[in-house]
Amino acid sequence: MLPFLKMYRPYVVNFETFITSYATLKQSKKFIETEKELQEQEGGKHLNLGDLLITPVQRIPRYKMFFDQLLILTPNDFPGYEDIQVVHQEITSLCDDINESKKKAESIGHTLRIQRQLVGDYGGLLGLGRKFTKEGAVQLHCISDNPGLAQQHVPGPLLGLTGEYYIFGFDDIQIVAQRNVKNKNYQYITSIANEHISSINVVVEKPGACSMQLAFKGCDAGVWVYWITSSTEETQGWVDSIAGEVGKQKIPITSDFDDQIGVICAVLGPMRISSPSINVDGDGGSPKPSLLRGVSGKFRSIGRARATSLNLRESGDSGSGGSSPKSPRRSRTGSDSQEENPNILSPNLLSPREEKKRSGSLKKLVGIFKSS
Numbered sequence: 001m002l003p004f005l006k007m008y009r010p011y012v013v014n015f016e017t018f019i020t021s022y023a024t025l026k027q028s029k030k031f032i033e034t035e036k037e038l039q040e041q042e043g044g045k046h047l048n049l050g051d052l053l054i055t056p057v058q059r060i061p062r063y064k065m066f067f068d069q070l071l072i073l074t075p076n077d078f079p080g081y082e083d084i085q086v087v088h089q090e091i092t093s094l095c096d097d098i099n100e101s102k103k104k105a106e107s108i109g110h111t112l113r114i115q116r117q118l119v120g121d122y123g124g125l126l127g128l129g130r131k132f133t134k135e136g137a138v139q140l141h142c143i144s145d146n147p148g149l150a151q152q153h154v155p156g157p158l159l160g161l162t163g164e165y166y167i168f169g170f171d172d173i174q175i176v177a178q179r180n181v182k183n184k185n186y187q188y189i190t191s192i193a194n195e196h197i198s199s200i201n202v203v204v205e206k207p208g209a210c211s212m213q214l215a216f217k218g219c220d221a222g223v224w225v226y227w228i229t230s231s232t233e234e235t236q237g238w239v240d241s242i243a244g245e246v247g248k249q250k251i252p253i254t255s256d257f258d259d260q261i262g263v264i265c266a267v268l269g270p271m272r273i274s275s276p277s278i279n280v281d282g283d284g285g286s287p288k289p290s291l292l293r294g295v296s297g298k299f300r301s302i303g304r305a306r307a308t309s310l311n312l313r314e315s316g317d318s319g320s321g322g323s324s325p326k327s328p329r330r331s332r333t334g335s336d337s338q339e340e341n342p343n344i345l346s347p348n349l350l351s352p353r354e355e356k357k358r359s360g361s362l363k364k365l366v367g368i369f370k371s372s
Contacts, residue, residue, distance in 0.1 A: 002094065008056060008057075011057070013105045014105075015053070019050070022050055035049060060091070060094060060095055064088075064091045068088070070088075110132035111170075114175075117185050118168070119187050120177075120187055121188065122175065130173075134167075134169040134237060134279050135167060135169060135278045136238075137164060137166050137167075137179075137271065138167050138238070139165075139271055140162070140163070140176065140228075141226045141264050142158060142159055142162065142223065142225045143260070146220075147221075153218055154214070155190055157176075157189055157190035161190070162267065164272060165177065165178055171241075172193065173192065173193050174191060175191050176190050177189055192214070192225065194242060196216060197213070197242065197251055198213050198215040199251065199252045200239055200243055200251055201213070201256055201258065202235070202253065204255055206261045206262075209258075209261055211226050211227065211261075212227060226264050228264075228271075230271055239253060241279075
């Protein structure tokens, strides 16, 4: 059966498109009336289209939740225990595979959207395995200890950065643009390649500020770009997306005082743009966007289509932050099992009452799964 479950992958990847189209249809009075008529047929127990669309997305996580609990409640010496382990591992691997495919599709979607919004000579964004990481408004100010020498090696627009900009972040490059409110697009200014960032210093005395030292081949002049946002958390998100696990390379990070930060903040002044940033649905500690992101408020009343139940990776796990799901750990000895997790029942230490309780739990678990 497991090989056939892979057919769920393209459906989950495209689910946001389906549900957004459904939200558009829900704005039609004729569609609402037709859907209601269909639901009321034969006793009125039918699900609406929103509930039906969400069901395939929930199916694989429910399989994983079932085998998570089944593996915990099954005694180690049960004849089929190893088979349950194998199925649990394959279901977990399938969830990871579907989740990874979804993240890749979302990254491509972000890149295409940015390419439509960005105006100017930037050479295109698609290709090279590039992944979107983060976007948002920041204040930038570039300085050099030898401006004359730096001008011979550093792009002019980069050295001239000072003020408020909108950054489109990728795992290999940071696109610097300015927002054009009237035309609803962004004018390309310059870019900062991650390979040119030699180190990042999170400034101690100024919350939300960091400086990035740039290094260019053949240039002995020191060049720094000060990167200031509205909060410490926002700046940390940018540092993680550039130098953390999301980026293609590791960049040294320090946290020191900076004598220049006071003057630079006085020059830049307070931030004017207060729009929230957008983060990738990835492993860099960024917030996980809902599959229903971008859907109008009128759609949020859809039955049981709750975004909190859609994250394939975290279903059945108590962890957070994008870490991969871990298989329940079981020891071959009852005493070790009790030490690792006191909630795991050991077959060697069960009283008749506990054995009956566990049997009831298994029957209840199977009943819940069948009813879903």
